[in-house]
Amino acid sequence: MLSQAASRLGFDVVILDPEENSPAGRVSRGQIVAAYDDPTALTVLGRVCDVVTFEFENVPAASAEQLAGGGALVAPGPTALSTAQDRVLEKTFLNAVGATTVDFVAVDTLEDLTAALETLGTPALLKTRRDGYDGKGQVWIKTAKQAAKAFAEIGGRPAILEARADFTRELSIIAARGHDGAVAVYPLGQNHHANGVLATTLAPAQVDAATTARAREIAEAILEGLDYVGVIGVELFDLGGGDLLVNEIAPRVHNTGHWTQDGCLCDQFEQHIRAIAGWPLGPTEAHAQVEMTNLLGDDVDQWPALAAEPNARLHLYGKAEARPGRKMAHVNRVSRLA
């Protein structure tokens, strides 16, 4: 979707992806089939591209560093990537720029975990510091007795223990920042997760002015704190009354921003390309109410019924294999703004 947006703005796109005929490669000018950390492939990529970006945050930060070190313009920069890849660094950064999170403690050993549980109390959420997304690599601890089992469950790896947030709902905000420091922020989305994976986003969310203002303030603080260039997704816990906690940041276009494709003149994908290419940022107002629903695994078999829904717009990713839980497509159901 990023590649299509770039092509529509006249750019040629080259994809680096280890999978032959990847979903992005099949709609792009070229593809380099190689691992994300292949030094030769990275050198070639840096030479043929005016700007390099990424669409998921598990690209090794070292690859972004090699590209930037070799003189390529990488946006967002390697720092944004490495910050988002480590949950302890991420939350430390967020609190430093005034974007409050739940209380947390870094955990390297079982002893650390036991001490952390005393500090934060139970229930608390144990997550690996790195990797893991869509609910993978995390486990709830309900009593201190479960510490050893939980630590084993996440593989005894460096971890973070997070206090439970007492939130009423999950929101997210999609924002962009240009090379010139200009910031553009989309209306908030309200998210519903199922089994740790995003199921739906409803946008624009019904929010009061204080919540909107606070979300924008948070997004701006994060973008400036990271000297960020591109689109970012910020997941928020809504505590009510304009109080928001940041759950996590995604240094890329974000699943909770897919609604912008059918709700805004300039969607998050075009916005990201505009930002990294040094174009002026596009408008972010919504012209429609959108409910975005992910189609995971076999859900994609519903496509004939969805294609026949008069106010639905279907986006299929062209992935060959519908593995259970794999994001295969999404549908935006569009209605008039409330």
Added chain:
Amino acid sequence: MLSQAASRLGFDVVILDPEENSPAGRVSRGQIVAAYDDPTALTVLGRVCDVVTFEFENVPAASAEQLAGGGALVAPGPTALSTAQDRVLEKTFLNAVGATTVDFVAVDTLEDLTAALETLGTPALLKTRRDGYDGKGQVWIKTAKQAAKAFAEIGGRPAILEARADFTRELSIIAARGHDGAVAVYPLGQNHHANGVLATTLAPAQVDAATTARAREIAEAILEGLDYVGVIGVELFDLGGGDLLVNEIAPRVHNTGHWTQDGCLCDQFEQHIRAIAGWPLGPTEAHAQVEMTNLLGDDVDQWPALAAEPNARLHLYGKAEARPGRKMAHVNRVSRLA
């Protein structure tokens, strides 16, 4: 733009185009670089594709026939293509299905032309029967004395002489028909040409109910008369009071339908892919008022200013060379529906 729409619906696209790295090839799974009438290339194309379509009407009808004869599903079919390629066949067909045109006479020789000028009077428009678009291959004849010069100017080729239409404005209608005979029609656009080339389309056009009804009736008669599958563009002369003449038909997505990209949930490109792939047709209501402006040749150098306009959406085609008059891009300026 067709290829991108198809990819978004999950299809893989292969382009046949004689130009290496063609605008469509650069956003598609694959490209066969060959002439449009290369028999081997056509055989390969027919074998790898579930359905074959075309995006401009100067593809040889014989190529469509070879593909269809070899068992490929070609949509629209060869008959639609050959009818639209010959102005005499086209106007004869149109009148046969009740889609009135200006009066016309087929012209093969200078003698024919002299006789035709007596029948139709002057001024009259002499056009080659085949080829020629965007004002090429046509010349106005103001007095009978200009006949020989005019016939020489169009190369003495088989031609058509058309009476002048006394119209107030040019409209167009974009419509689609599925394999099942279902028809979907977009709101009318009002077009402004400059130097024989489309400059702008304003849509939805301000039209009365009688004109809308007549335009829909015309579109349906044409689609059914050709047993057409896919999107068609129909250019109309508005005589006022619900009276419309058909100027010409384009058996493909049409420049005057580009406004649908930013004015409709399902644009003409997705609609065409839905139609030819046997999907249900998508919705055609407009959610915005759009003014589409073509950027020809050096006009494309205006892109930085256009990219900064808050309500403009820019579509750049990725063509390498901005030859004078070449369609390089278009911009949709979007506002609220009146």
